Amino acid sequence: MTTSRAALPSIFEILKPAVGPSSSHTLGPMTAAREFVRLAAAKGLGGCRIRVELYGSLALTGRGHLTDAAIAAGLAGYGPRELAGTSLQEVARQVRDAGHIRVDGQEFAFDADRDIAFDATPRDLPHPNTMRCAALNPAGDEALSETYYSIGGGRLAGGSFGRLDRCGTKRGSLSATTVLSECRRLGIDLVKYVYRTEETQHGHSRAAVDAHVDEMWTLMTNAMERGLAAEGTLPGSLQLERRARSLYAHLQKDLPHFHVLAPEASLASIYAIAVAEENAAGGAVVTAPTCGSCGVLPACLRVVEEKMDLHPDEIRGALLVAGLIGAVIAANASISGAEVGCQGEIGAASAMAAGAVCCLLGGTVQDQVDRAAESALEHYLGLTCDPVDGLVQIPCIERNAAGAVSALNAASLAMISGGGDRVSFDAVVDAMRRTGRDLDARYKETALGGLAATPDVGE
Numbered sequence: 096m097t098t099s100r101a102a103l104p105s106i107f108e109i110l111k112p113a114v115g116p117s118s119s120h121t122l123g124p125m126t127a128a129r130e131f132v133r134l135a136a137a138k139g140l141g142g143c144r145i146r147v148e149l150y151g152s153l154a155l156t157g158r159g160h161l162t163d164a165a166i167a168a169g170l171a172g173y174g175p176r177e178l179a180g181t182s183l184q185e186v187a188r189q190v191r192d193a194g195h196i197r198v199d200g201q202e203f204a205f206d207a208d209r210d211i212a213f214d215a216t217p218r219d220l221p222h223p224n225t226m227r228c229a230a231l232n233p234a235g236d237e238a239l240s241e242t243y244y245s246i247g248g249g250r251l252a253g254g255s256f257g258r259l260d261r262c263g264t265k266r267g268s269l270s271a272t273t274v275l276s277e278c279r280r281l282g283i284d285l286v287k288y289v290y291r292t293e294e295t296q297h298g299h300s301r302a303a304v305d306a307h308v309d310e311m312w313t314l315m316t317n318a319m320e321r322g323l324a325a326e327g328t329l330p331g332s333l334q335l336e337r338r339a340r341s342l343y344a345h346l347q348k349d350l351p352h353f354h355v356l357a358p359e360a361s362l363a364s365i366y367a368i369a370v371a372e373e374n375a376a377g378g379a380v381v382t383a384p385t386c387g388s389c390g391v392l393p394a395c396l397r398v399v400e401e402k403m404d405l406h407p408d409e410i411r412g413a414l415l416v417a418g419l420i421g422a423v424i425a426a427n428a429s430i431s432g433a434e435v436g437c438q439g440e441i442g443a444a445s446a447m448a449a450g451a452v453c454c455l456l457g458g459t460v461q462d463q464v465d466r467a468a469e470s471a472l473e474h475y476l477g478l479t480c481d482p483v484d485g486l487v488q489i490p491c492i493e494r495n496a497a498g499a500v501s502a503l504n505a506a507s508l509a510m511i512s513g514g515g516d517r518v519s520f521d522a523v524v525d526a527m528r529r530t531g532r533d534l535d536a537r538y539k540e541t542a543l544g545g546l547a548a549t550p551d552v553g554e
């Protein structure tokens with residue numbers, strides 16, 4: 096277990112506005128494309144053609160994850176907030192029709208069919224989600240190029256985003272144990288710890304943190320409401336019917352007949368499915384810590400909110416604790432399915448939700464929150480990422496339901512047991528990192544193994 100003091104990512108990076116279906120394959124490439132074309136414009140390279148090359152997992156599952164549409168939207172200056180009221184597909188269509196993009200009064204040629212290359216040739220890459228952008232002058236020579244790495248949850252390395260840590264290496268960041276010791280030393284709880292570190296390490300005032308988490312909670316609950324109301328078929332080859340609305344209606348009508356578990360477990364499952372379906376449809380969601388796993392945390396918090404009379408400060412605090420747990424996982428292992436498999440997405444989301452619920456139930460800093468997060472993550476070690484047809488639908492949508500129920504169970508067990516365990520949260524995070532490193536590439540968002548390679552599943 097590391098005791099070094101490298102800063103954790105801000106909760107603004109872990110919980111942030113996004114557009115589905117994937118944070119690493121949609122949000123990350125969109126952000127990288129936007130930065131690259133701005134850089135090209137700042138260097139006065141108008142008249143160049145923009146070319147984007149996608150490698151590794153981005154090449155193998157990028158089409159199902161709308162990576163090409165996201166790049167077109169990013170080049171056109173869009174981020175998740177600017178997409179409100181329109182969709183990735185609509186913006187990509189506009190860019191396609193125009194045949195160019197305009198940035199700061201300069202025009203760049205871009206045709207997604209010609210200028211985005213999905214290169215799935217096996218090769219040794221610094222990161223499985225590697226993306227190279229280039230600006231080509233009229234003679235076809237590269238006037239500018241940058242390589243970006245989409246490292247999970249929409250976070251990036253390369254370009255102006257900072258250095259890439261090699262996959263599977265021990266990252267030497269602040270551990271949960273160190274965070275808890277610091278809380279004890281200062282006599283503060285985890286929520287106060289997050290406010291303090293956001294201010295001292297990331298320059299975010301308490302008011303800014305509150306405004307951010309309030310916005311994230313609104314976006315989360317909006318996604319859930321839309322998901323519970325929507326009907327029809329999700330985009331993509333699977334032609335998968337949305338189910339959240341009908342499941343919710345059945346549950347309301349036949350509640351007493353369905354349950355071997357408490358009704359809250361079914362409600363959490365349906366809420367998680369509602370958000371995950373919105374994500375699969377390319378809707379506005381919040382990374383928690385990723386798009387693929389974005390249903391787990393809001394589903395758990397909504398169930399507890401409905402059961403207990405919570406003050407908005409309590410939801411804020413729970414989101415801050417969830418963000419802190421996600422930050423520890425991102426810094427010491429990974430939250431990228433392409434890097435460590437689904438344990439880094441649904442496993443991380445479940446740990447975040449378990450810790451957050453434990454906090455809402457009154458869990459103590461020292462033991463119970465740590466134990467809840469550990470217990471939730473422990474049982475996802477080795478979970479494969481194997482999205483059928485490269486779409487964030489099967490098994491992803493139902494995995495959000497499973498992750499939510501596991502999180503509620505882990506939080507309850509931690510509360511009943513009073514905390515303390517043979518295995519620490521840090522030990523499980525490190526096991527996740529090592530397991531992810533050893534996992535075959537077929538099970539890391541390539542759609543080459545597991546369910547994705549099972550005959551008939553996609554038909």
Ligand code: SF4
Nearest residue numbers: 387432437440480491
């Ligand atoms: S299987 Fe898990 S990690 Fe892979 S795309 Fe789906 S939710 Fe993300």
